Amino acid sequence: MTVLLPVALLLYIARRYFALKEKRLEVDAMLAAEKAAQYVSQSKEMEQRLRVLEKIVTDEGAQTAGQIEALREPRAPARIGADVG
Numbered sequence: 001m002t003v004l005l006p007v008a009l010l011l012y013i014a015r016r017y018f019a020l021k022e023k024r025l026e027v028d029a030m031l032a033a034e035k036a037a038q039y040v041s042q043s044k045e046m047e048q049r050l051r052v053l054e055k056i057v058t059d060e061g062a063q064t065a066g067q068i069e070a071l072r073e074p075r076a077p078a079r080i081g082a083d084v085g
Contacts, residue, residue: 056067
């Protein structure tokens with residue numbers, strides 16, 4: 001009895017410890033999967049942007065200038081009566 005009780009207690013503690021470790025590993029795995037999904041999403045967005053830039057750079061003619069102007073932010077209108085000097 002003096003040996004059985006401490007051994008049983010140690011086994012119980014070890015089992016609880018390893019169950020906790022397993023849950024932590026599962027949570028870490030879920031977080032890693034979530035981060036990987038975010039990286040994939042960001043990667044796809046970057047690829048789309050790169051395709052647009054490649055198309056603009058390789059396209060010749062007036063379309064290029066029009067596309068560049070379309071990407072620029074609208075400017076504030078010039079003030080009437082400004083210095084004309």
